[in-house]
Amino acid sequence: xxxxxxxxxxxxxxxxxxxxxxxxxxxxxxxxxxxxxxxxxxxxxxxxxxxxxxxxxxxxxxxxxxxxxxxxxxxxxxxxxxxxxxxxxxxxxxxxxxxxxxxxxxxxxxxxxxxxxxxxxxxxxxxxxxxxxxxxxxxxxxxxxxxxxxxxxxxxxxxxxxxxxxxxxxxxxxxxxxxxxxxxxxxxxxxxxxxxxxxxxxxxxxxxxxxxxxxxxxxxxxxxxxxxxxxxxxxxxxxxxxxxxxxxxxxxxxxxxxxxxxxxxxxxxxxxxxxxxxxxxxxxxxxxxxxxxxxxxxxxxxxxxxxxxxxxxxxxxxxxxxxxxxxxxxxxxxxxxxxxxxxxxxxxxxxxxxxxxxxxxxxxxxxxxxxxxxxxxxxxxxxxxxxxxxxxxxxxxxxxxxxxxxxxxxxxxxxxxxxxxxxxxxxxxxxxxxxxxxxxxxxxxxxxxxxxxxxxxxxxxxxxxxxxxxxxxxxxxxxxxxxxxxxxxxxxxxxxxxxxxxxxxxxxxxxxxxxxxxxxxxxxxxxxxxxxxxxxxxxxxxxxxxxxxxxxxxxxxxxxxxxxxxxxxxxxxxxxxxxxxxxxxxxxxxxxxxxxxxxxxxxxxxxxxxxxxxxxxxxxxxxxxxxxxxxxxxxxxxxxxxxxxxxxxxxxxxxxxxxxxxxxxxxxxxxx
Ligand SMILES: CC/C=C\C/C=C\C/C=C\C/C=C\C/C=C\C/C=C/C(=O)SCCNC(=O)CCNC(=O)[C@H](O)C(C)(C)COP(=O)(O)OP(=O)(O)OC[C@H]1O[C@@H](n2cnc3c(N)ncnc32)[C@H](O)[C@@H]1OP(=O)(O)O
Ligand SMILES: Cc1cc2nc3c(=O)[nH]c(=O)nc-3n(C[C@H](O)[C@H](O)[C@H](O)COP(=O)(O)OP(=O)(O)OC[C@H]3O[C@@H](n4cnc5c(N)ncnc54)[C@H](O)[C@@H]3O)c2cc1C
Numbered sequence: 001x002x003x004x005x006x007x008x009x010x011x012x013x014x015x016x017x018x019x020x021x022x023x024x025x026x027x028x029x030x031x032x033x034x035x036x037x038x039x040x041x042x043x044x045x046x047x048x049x050x051x052x053x054x055x056x057x058x059x060x061x062x063x064x065x066x067x068x069x070x071x072x073x074x075x076x077x078x079x080x081x082x083x084x085x086x087x088x089x090x091x092x093x094x095x096x097x098x099x100x101x102x103x104x105x106x107x108x109x110x111x112x113x114x115x116x117x118x119x120x121x122x123x124x125x126x127x128x129x130x131x132x133x134x135x136x137x138x139x140x141x142x143x144x145x146x147x148x149x150x151x152x153x154x155x156x157x158x159x160x161x162x163x164x165x166x167x168x169x170x171x172x173x174x175x176x177x178x179x180x181x182x183x184x185x186x187x188x189x190x191x192x193x194x195x196x197x198x199x200x201x202x203x204x205x206x207x208x209x210x211x212x213x214x215x216x217x218x219x220x221x222x223x224x225x226x227x228x229x230x231x232x233x234x235x236x237x238x239x240x241x242x243x244x245x246x247x248x249x250x251x252x253x254x255x256x257x258x259x260x261x262x263x264x265x266x267x268x269x270x271x272x273x274x275x276x277x278x279x280x281x282x283x284x285x286x287x288x289x290x291x292x293x294x295x296x297x298x299x300x301x302x303x304x305x306x307x308x309x310x311x312x313x314x315x316x317x318x319x320x321x322x323x324x325x326x327x328x329x330x331x332x333x334x335x336x337x338x339x340x341x342x343x344x345x346x347x348x349x350x351x352x353x354x355x356x357x358x359x360x361x362x363x364x365x366x367x368x369x370x371x372x373x374x375x376x377x378x379x380x381x382x383x384x385x386x387x388x389x390x391x392x393x394x395x396x397x398x399x400x401x402x403x404x405x406x407x408x409x410x411x412x413x414x415x416x417x418x419x420x421x422x423x424x425x426x427x428x429x430x431x432x433x434x435x436x437x438x439x440x441x442x443x444x445x446x447x448x449x450x451x452x453x454x455x456x457x458x459x460x461x462x463x464x465x466x467x468x469x470x471x472x473x474x475x476x477x478x479x480x481x482x483x484x485x486x487x488x489x490x491x492x493x494x495x496x497x498x499x500x501x502x503x504x505x506x507x508x509x510x511x512x513x514x515x516x517x518x519x520x521x522x523x524x525x526x527x528x529x530x531x532x533x534x535x536x537x538x539x540x541x542x543x544x545x546x547x548x549x550x551x552x553x554x555x556x557x558x559x560x561x562x563x564x565x566x567x568x569x570x571x572x573x574x575x576x577x578x579x580x581x582x583x584x585x586x587x588x589x590x591x592x593x594x595x596x597x598x599x600x601x602x603x604x605x606x607x608x609x610x611x612x613x614x615x616x617x618x619x620x621x622x623x624x625x626x627x628x629x630x631x632x633x634x635x636x637x638x639x640x641x642x643x644x645x646x647x648x649x650x651x652x653x654x655x656x657x658x659x660x661x662x663x664x665x666x667x668x669x670x671x672x
Pocket of ligand 2: 118152153154158159160191192193194248253433436437438439440442443
């Protein structure tokens with residue numbers, strides 16, 4: 001398999017690591033890609049994206065000013081968008097414009113984020129999910145062809161989480177058959193939307209719909225905000241960029257204020273509800289939250305996005321750890337590779353396992369999502385609540401876990417991991433945002449908890465529950481599980497922990513209402529426990545899904561690949577069992593001896609995986625152009641690259657900086 005042809009000789013330590021690998025790397029790559037044909041397709045697309053050189057920056061993007069950075073990102077986005085439109089979509093098929101393969105190639109162009117990301121990432125999916133067929137025919141081809149560029153403007157300065165509290169109004173005027181969009185207060189400014197500040201000429205807006213004197217709650221509208229020729233904001237629109245932030249520095253997150261801005265009636269996205277010409281409001285949706293569909297879609301895609309980000313960080317940290325040597329173990333012996341330290345393996349091998357766990361879970365979640373969409377097409381919305389509960393907790397936990405694992409990868413690279421040229425700080429700050437956007441961690445876990453409390457009550461009443469909560473049927477009456485030190489035993493114990501925590505929440509709420517509290521207060525007082533219960537449920541789903549999908553997907557694999565994939569999944573189960581020993585002690589009969597045994601097995605497993613560590617990250621098959629890392633390149637020439645990058649710093653453009661003559665010298669001479 002042709003990957004990452006090194007320009008230089010490979011670092012000898014890294015070369016030796018590759019000789020140690022005892023499984024077929026290409027076979028694992030094919031598993032990750034979803035099949036051999038998918039690997040071939042991905043490589044073809046990566047060649048198109050990367051072989052034209054347009055992705056290269058002469059000056060590292062982090063050394064540019066805010067304006068230059070944005071302008072450079074727009075330049076690259078146009079080249080990239082053109083390649084997607086003209087060449088890459090021909091290969092994936094236009095219906096797969098959200099393919100993770102396309103997403104992956106975007107990283108070769110942007111260390112940070114493209115100002116066009118939200119156009120493809122949210123604007124287009126909203127058109128697909130929220131338009132009538134006539135509206136789709138009007139806007140979708142233009143959006144896919146980049147004739148119009150859009151953003152998703154939902155969040156306001158005063159409200160992000162509580163969508164029902166949004167203040168922007170869309171008031172229907174039947175005489176003119178128009179909606180009047182207005183921002184009545186300072187807190188009603190639209191805030192945060194990616195690409196809205198300077199790039200987009202259209203946006204989807206979430207606003208409170210008023211017709212015939214009545215408010216019908218939040219609905220979506222498509223709004224042209226800039227002239228297509230001059231790009232000037234239209235009269236009645238105030239739009240701009242919200243200012244520097246922790247990451248997302250090459251994009252333009254925007255603010256937007258409407259001053260009685262008029263749009264045609266047809267610009268309300270009317271798939272699920274409409275306003276007739278005379279102002280009559282008609283709701284066709286069978287479920288009240290279908291206008292939130294884009295968020296559910298993005299939450300589903302974020303699980304695979306987290307797998308990708310962890311795999312990048314793990315590749316960087318593990319290759320670096322094979323090259324880096326530090327500290328004598330015994331006098332006069334060579335310093336070991338830091339990858340030989342079990343503590344380093346503990347930080348890093350879980351990252352490889354988690355990337356696999358999230359990848360397999362994301363495929364399973366995607367299939368669940370497609371099945372729910374198919375149900376909804378037939379008018380059946382019964383499966384939506386379970387999807388909402390699942391996508392909410394998996395989004396929350398995958399983004400949160402990804403963030404802490406990526407931080408561990410940075411710690412694992414010591415001081416050099418703090419360098420922007422390692423790319424770890426970019427990956428970290430990108431992923432940090434995911435814990436908040438598309439629904440904050442706590443808020444989404446509380447959504448899952450609502451579903452779990454209801455499910456628990458149904459189980460109590462003897463009803464048969466749906467697949468992801470069916471363990472509540474089995475464990476409803478179980479108190480403490482008899483500990484069983486097998487893989488299936490660990491998974492079962494996580495289900496028992498989840499059932500126990502949910503049961504405890506139900507009890508707390510009941511006790512509180514019985515003592516006179518109203519339900520809302522009892523719920524509120526129980527939210528710390530509810531978040532814990534939803535997290536526990538999510539862990540049970542992740543462990544169970546990873547284990548069963550891993551077994552399915554490796555059925556036809558070679559013995560060596562089966563073995564290493566199995567080892568990773570076992571590592572994942574053991575890691576989480578050891579992380580949650582308090583819960584295990586509370587909800588199962590596990591003893592100190594059992595836990596000591598588990599710890600011993602875990603440490604042995606780290607040692608067993610050690611020779612395959614570099615092979616396992618090579619199997620992610622991340623080209624150097626996508627990794628952007630002085631520490632993680634395929635050739636492992638870490639020190640040469642660090643020096644090369646240092647020379648690119650603008651401060652090294654001249655031997656003496658002018659500030660010496662202006663400030664430092666006068667200070668030294670006492671003349672300041
Ligand atoms: C080339 C590249 C190609 C493609 C790119 C591919 C991938 C992209 C990858 C990465 C992305 C990169 C960059 C993106 C960067 C940034 C994007 C960020 C965008 C945003 O953040 S957009 C704004 C998102 N905002 C939120 O998520 C807000 C969170 N809040 C909510 O969701 C709701 O308000 C909340 C908290 C759920 C409550 O809603 P509400 O108050 O209305 O409901 P109730 O609490 O009263 O509940 C009533 C009832 O409804 C159920 N419910 C709630 N939501 C849903 C839902 N979505 N679906 C179904 N059901 C829902 C709820 O559970 C209750 O049920 P019950 O009564 O208990 O039965
Ligand atoms: C980088 C980035 C990009 C974004 N892009 C977009 C975009 O393109 N379009 C868009 O519309 N929006 C976008 N957003 C906004 C984003 O969706 C919101 O910031 C997010 O949903 C969180 O809402 P909030 O900011 O109102 O947080 P808040 O809800 O104010 O949260 C603050 C704290 O309060 C807690 N909290 C809030 N409600 C509850 C509750 N009910 N129970 C318990 N605790 C609670 C939260 O847990 C959190 O700790 C983006 C945000 C970021 C950071």
